[in-house]
Amino acid sequence: MSEPLLRVSNLKKFFKVRRGFPNPETVIVRALDGISFIVQRGQAFALVGESGCGKSTAGRTILRLLEPDEGSIEFDGQDVVNADAKQMRALRKRAQIIFQDPFSSLNPRMRVGNALAEPLLVHGLMSKKEANERVRDLLEEVGLPRDAGIRFPHEFSGGQRQRLGIARALTLNPELIIADEPVSALDVSIQSQILTLLRDLQQRLNLSFIFISHDLGVVRYFCQVMAVMYLGKIIEKGPVPKIFDEPLHPYTVMLRDASPVPDPTARKAFERIEGEVPSAVNPPSGCHFHPRCPHVMDVCRKVYPEWIDVDAQRSVACHLYTEGRGGLPVAEAG
Amino acid sequence: MTATSKIEPVLDVSNLTTSFRIGGEWYPAVRGISFSLQPNETLALVGESGCGKSMTALSVLGLVPKANGRVEADHIRFEGKDLSRLPDEEMRKIRGNGISMIFQEPMTSLNPVLPVGFQVVEALRYHQNLSRAGRERRALELLDLVKIPSAKSRFKEYPHQFSGGMRQRVMIAMALACRPKVILADEPTTALDVTIQAQILSLLNELKAETDMSMIFITHNLGVVAALADRVAVMYAGDIVEIAGVGDLFARPTHPYTEALLRSVPRSDRDTKTLYSIPGAVPPLTRMPKGCRFTARCELAVDICRKQNPPLDALAAGDAHSVRCWVRGNHDRAALKENADV
Ligand SMILES: Nc1ncnc2c1ncn2[C@@H]1O[C@H](COP(=O)(O)OP(=O)(O)OP(=O)(O)O)[C@@H](O)[C@H]1O
Ligand SMILES: Nc1ncnc2c1ncn2[C@@H]1O[C@H](COP(=O)(O)OP(=O)(O)OP(=O)(O)O)[C@@H](O)[C@H]1O
Ligand code: SF4
Ligand SMILES: [Mg+2]
Numbered sequence: 001m002s003e004p005l006l007r008v009s010n011l012k013k014f015f016k017v018r019r020g021f022p023n024p025e026t027v028i029v030r031a032l033d034g035i036s037f038i039v040q041r042g043q044a045f046a047l048v049g050e051s052g053c054g055k056s057t058a059g060r061t062i063l064r065l066l067e068p069d070e071g072s073i074e075f076d077g078q079d080v081v082n083a084d085a086k087q088m089r090a091l092r093k094r095a096q097i098i099f100q101d102p103f104s105s106l107n108p109r110m111r112v113g114n115a116l117a118e119p120l121l122v123h124g125l126m127s128k129k130e131a132n133e134r135v136r137d138l139l140e141e142v143g144l145p146r147d148a149g150i151r152f153p154h155e156f157s158g159g160q161r162q163r164l165g166i167a168r169a170l171t172l173n174p175e176l177i178i179a180d181e182p183v184s185a186l187d188v189s190i191q192s193q194i195l196t197l198l199r200d201l202q203q204r205l206n207l208s209f210i211f212i213s214h215d216l217g218v219v220r221y222f223c224q225v226m227a228v229m230y231l232g233k234i235i236e237k238g239p240v241p242k243i244f245d246e247p248l249h250p251y252t253v254m255l256r257d258a259s260p261v262p263d264p265t266a267r268k269a270f271e272r273i274e275g276e277v278p279s280a281v282n283p284p285s286g287c288h289f290h291p292r293c294p295h296v297m298d299v300c301r302k303v304y305p306e307w308i309d310v311d312a313q314r315s316v317a318c319h320l321y322t323e324g325r326g327g328l329p330v331a332e333a334g
Numbered sequence: 335m336t337a338t339s340k341i342e343p344v345l346d347v348s349n350l351t352t353s354f355r356i357g358g359e360w361y362p363a364v365r366g367i368s369f370s371l372q373p374n375e376t377l378a379l380v381g382e383s384g385c386g387k388s389m390t391a392l393s394v395l396g397l398v399p400k401a402n403g404r405v406e407a408d409h410i411r412f413e414g415k416d417l418s419r420l421p422d423e424e425m426r427k428i429r430g431n432g433i434s435m436i437f438q439e440p441m442t443s444l445n446p447v448l449p450v451g452f453q454v455v456e457a458l459r460y461h462q463n464l465s466r467a468g469r470e471r472r473a474l475e476l477l478d479l480v481k482i483p484s485a486k487s488r489f490k491e492y493p494h495q496f497s498g499g500m501r502q503r504v505m506i507a508m509a510l511a512c513r514p515k516v517i518l519a520d521e522p523t524t525a526l527d528v529t530i531q532a533q534i535l536s537l538l539n540e541l542k543a544e545t546d547m548s549m550i551f552i553t554h555n556l557g558v559v560a561a562l563a564d565r566v567a568v569m570y571a572g573d574i575v576e577i578a579g580v581g582d583l584f585a586r587p588t589h590p591y592t593e594a595l596l597r598s599v600p601r602s603d604r605d606t607k608t609l610y611s612i613p614g615a616v617p618p619l620t621r622m623p624k625g626c627r628f629t630a631r632c633e634l635a636v637d638i639c640r641k642q643n644p645p646l647d648a649l650a651a652g653d654a655h656s657v658r659c660w661v662r663g664n665h666d667r668a669a670l671k672e673n674a675d676v
């Protein structure tokens with residue numbers, strides 16, 4: 001395989017927050033606690049996990065919209081963490097982000113055509129006339145009328161605004177798009193239109209994606225490789241169909257089984273979570289998942305499990321796979 | 335439980351139309367829908383954003399904004415009363431007591447400056463003859479029931495100190511406060527992640543099993559529908575276009591919209607090579623076509639579809655599965671021809 005487009009190693013991002021009343025204390029949120037992964041060209045890489053596990057923080061830190069506290073990020077062999085302002089500007093042309101809420105990222109008083117042309121003009125890439133033509137092409141590319149640029153954001157529906165967000169991310173011909181929950185606010189039929197559009201762009205333009213979502217159905221359709229996060233750490237990664245068919249980590253199993261499938265014959269009793277979902281402020285000792293884990297052992301409460309490469313493509317951080325233990329009971333993985 | 339069983343329905347809605355005045359004209363957002371809800375039944379309302387799901391629920395409770403909204407119905411019958419003709423004062427007694435609603439956005443319906451426990455106590459105030467201490471005891475029981483961890487010590491905490499999932503569970507506790515006969519749950523899990531969603535769904539299922547509560551569950555998540563519903567009504571642009579038992583609907587989706595919708599969902603339990611997408615979009619309220627409102631997006635559309643809205647008819651005599659479609663539905667063809675000339 002060729003040199004990867006993106007290589008993230010041991011990336012950390014902590015937030016200091018003041019909490020508590022009447023005596024506020026400064027606490028540290030370990031939002032990103034040393035994550036590592038690789039994205040190949042043309043690949044859609046999924047980051048999944050429950051709310052607050054650090055997915056958005058990862059997306060933003062990679063583009064240095066948030067400054068990392070530790071770790072390295074290499075984009076096409078280039079050091080992102082230590083890039084100066086000029087290098088960063090060049091990098092930001094090649095990597096773009098799409099946010100979940102497209103409305104908040106569109107200027108309500110600006111015609112969308114002008115908003116889309118802006119980065120082309122700011123970067124001095126084109127004349128006004130060329131930029132306008134490029135905008136019309138882009139609008140068409142995302143399935144909007146070529147003349148939609150004269151309208152204001154509020155004149156578009158939710159699905160159309162998401163298309164505008166995608167058009168904007170495409171303006172500068174990026175190689176990597178970080179899509180943070182790009183379809184979670186949309187209903188089923190608009191979601192499938194947008195996913196179809198993104199899939200088509202990926203294939204035609206050989207785009208890479210970091211695709212952030214907690215909808216496993218969407219991930220299974222759109223992504224080739226995935227990483228599952230829990231409280232700031234990646235706990236399992238590997239190729240998409242394999243993780244779904246044969247999850248290694250007990251948390252991945254829980255996540256998969258909690259995802260409802262549109263089939264009443266597959267109806268099952270949902271697992272109940274007992275106690276509180278722990279927070280990234282003071283994650284549980286040992287394996288962070290141990291208070292919720294049905295397979296917890298003594299060692300899990302004390303020691304954070306190391307990364308184990310289960311085969312050439314898959315790895316997991318769970319004590320069930322260390323010291324010659326056999327992994328998950330077969331019935332459960334199946 | 336089937337629609338044809340002889341038990342009295344708890345809620346019976348007949349010919350409900352909810353309209354809005356836009357630019358001086360009235361446009362129906364819900365147009366002439368009828369359905370009934372049996373004791374202990376969960377009816378799911380599904381369909382595209384804007385198809386009228388929330389307005390249906392709000393109409394039942396008399397909560398459609400009066401400034402530019404209007405509700406008409408032959409009847410909305412609940413416990414022998416016609417809610418569509420009830421004075422405001424009486425309607426207030428029904429809300430939260432006989433019928434309660436879980437709103438989609440928990441943060442906007444909880445008061446941010448009042449402690450959570452106090453708000454649950456308040457929900458009990460108008461409806462039950464309990465002493466102050468009795469109400470507090472009951473409120474605590476309810477918070478325990480919805481599995482708020484260490485509810486007792488959190489009783490005096492404020493909404494912002496609760497996570498999204500916990501706030502949603504508080505809303506459910508409040509909706510349950512007065513042991514309603516019917517719960518109207520409007521997208522109660524859409525904002526939650528899957529593990530918390532699973533927890534809330536299992537809680538609702540459990541409560542339903544323990545009491546004879548009925549539920550209208552609004553969602554556009556077809557996975558949730560499959561997990562929870564007894565019956566499903568699919569809405570499109572203000573019409574019910576298909577209604578059936580949950581097993582039947584998924585096994586035999588018959589309306590072209592229902593069928594397309596099911597093909598548009600990427601599933602986590604199997605590979606999807608190509609995802610179907612329905613072309614186009616729902617027409618705006620002010621520009622609804624004359625015939626079937628799905629015509630412009632429908633692969634099966636024929637002439638009559640553009641002229642006349644089809645009736646919602648059972649697929650076979652006595653069948654609980656009904657479909658509103660000229661091509662796929664079961665209609666009296668002779669009558670159809672006659673009407674087509676009109
Ligand atoms: N600016 C900030 N200041 C303090 N804490 C923050 C900040 N941004 C995020 N956090 C915290 O960091 C953790 C990770 O947040 P993040 O937004 O990355 O989660 P997420 O996985 O994207 O969740 P969701 O699925 O809800 O979007 C959370 O505990 C969050 O509260
Ligand atoms: N106050 C209002 N004035 C005018 N039109 C309204 C008003 N409230 C709702 N509508 C319109 O009524 C229709 C039905 O709205 P409703 O809220 O019931 O949709 P919904 O099916 O609940 O959609 P969603 O899935 O997005 O919640 C929509 O076309 C909406 O734009
Ligand atoms: S390390 Fe232990 S507690 Fe953590 S997931 Fe594996 S078995 Fe469960
Ligand atoms: Mg996020």
Ligand SMILES: [Mg+2]
Nearest residue numbers: 387388389520
């Ligand atoms: Mg609604």
